[in-house]
Amino acid sequence: MHSSYVAITTGYLPSGIAFGALASSLHVPYYFTAALSIFVYSGAVQSAFLGYWTIGIDPLSMVFTAFLLNLRHTFYGPHIEHQRPSLGFSDILSLSPLLTDETYAISVSRPELGKRGMQSLYIYAYLIWIGGTVVGNILLKSVPPDVIGALALALPALFLGLLVPRIEHSEGLIVAVVSGIIAVAGRFLGLSDIFIIVPILSGLLVGVLLVKKRSAKND
Amino acid sequence: MIETLVLIIMALALLSFLQRFIPWAFYSRIGNGKEVEKIFDMLAISAFTALFVYNIQKLDIETLVSLAAAFPVILKTRNMGLTVMAAMVVSLVYIFL
Structure with missing residues (x-):
């Protein structure tokens, strides 16, 4: 825990x-940066907001981009x-606004984490994210950009x-390779971040086929 | 201008909430067997892989060395925190050397 x-x-x-x-360097007012972290609470959508900020925000495109970026949450x-069928409607109502890639990943990697444990972890993550954004807004004036760039390595490392610990069998490895190759191809082709749903679904599709194949073999 | 931005942030907030809440709240269990569990396992592996790739901001030697340094840490310790720390320490050492 x-x-x-x-x-x-x-x-x-x-x-x-x-x-x-980054928001501070793009001259986004601090109250908008804070409002994004508090109310939207999605690194991907917030980053897309910054992208639109620099080129001029078109509200419909922004909302549609956010919809596509959030599609992956559908499965989380x-x-x-x-994993936790005992979670009731009120638990879901309290947890779902704070569901992110990272809290999802930790929740499914730690099945022993109960309702209370998840609630406190989710709130902690939320506060840390908001705190980090505020600190980043202030720090920009005193920390070299290289150091801030190095900090961005934290998420891929996470x-x-x-x-790595989830890949315990060949099926998992195949799924990771398929998803990874498509994701890398998407990055190299310069496709936008909304493309992320494609490698996720492709990997899932391959995974489903492998699981069905194994089940058929066992039957 | 400010009113428009406030409205956009409100729309994004509502959208983000609904896209997290609705599938979770209205998910009805599609089966109990090991097969469904395995399919969700595959989803996690696929999602973590794509998220790993998409969260790399720039692909240079410094990033590769830092992530390569984190790899044995997770293999040996299975500790996420230590893995992240290892990647960041190597990256910072790279900058200051």
Whole structure:
């Protein structure tokens, strides 16, 4: 349990700082940066907001981009619910606004984490993210941009740390390779971040086929 | 201008909430077997891989060395916090050397 908090702190604080610093460097007023972290609470959507900020915000495009970026969340809640069928409607209502890539990843990697444990972890992650953004906004004036860039490494390292222990069999490795190749191709082709749903679904599709194949073999 | 931005942030907040809440709240269990559990496992692996790739801000030697340094840490310790720390320390050392 303790390591979940360490993971959230080491993953979120640097990324929050990096986001706050980036927003500050783009002259986004501090109250908008804080409002984004408090009310939207999604690194991907917040980053897209900054992208639109620099080119001029078109409200419909912004909302549509956010919808596509958030599509991956569609699967997160059901996975947690499948692991924890005892979660009731009110629990979901309190947890879902604070569901992120990282809290989802830690929740499914730590099935022993109960309702209370999840609630406190989710609130902690939320506060750390907001705190990081505020600190980043202030720090930009005193910290070299290179250091802030180094902090952005925290998130890929966090997902690496969550991914590796899950690959325990060949099916998992195949899924990771398929998803990874498509994601890397998307990055190299310069496709926008909303493309992330494609490698996720492709990997899932391959995974479903592998699981069905194995089940058929066993029957 | 400010009113428009406030409205956009409100729309984004509502959208983010609904896209997290609705699938979770209205998910009805599609089965109890090991098969469904395994499919969700595959989803997690696929999502973590894509998120890993997409969260790399720039692909340079410093990033590769830092992530390569984190790899044995997670293999040995299985500790996410230590893994992140290892990557960041190597990256910072790279900057200051």
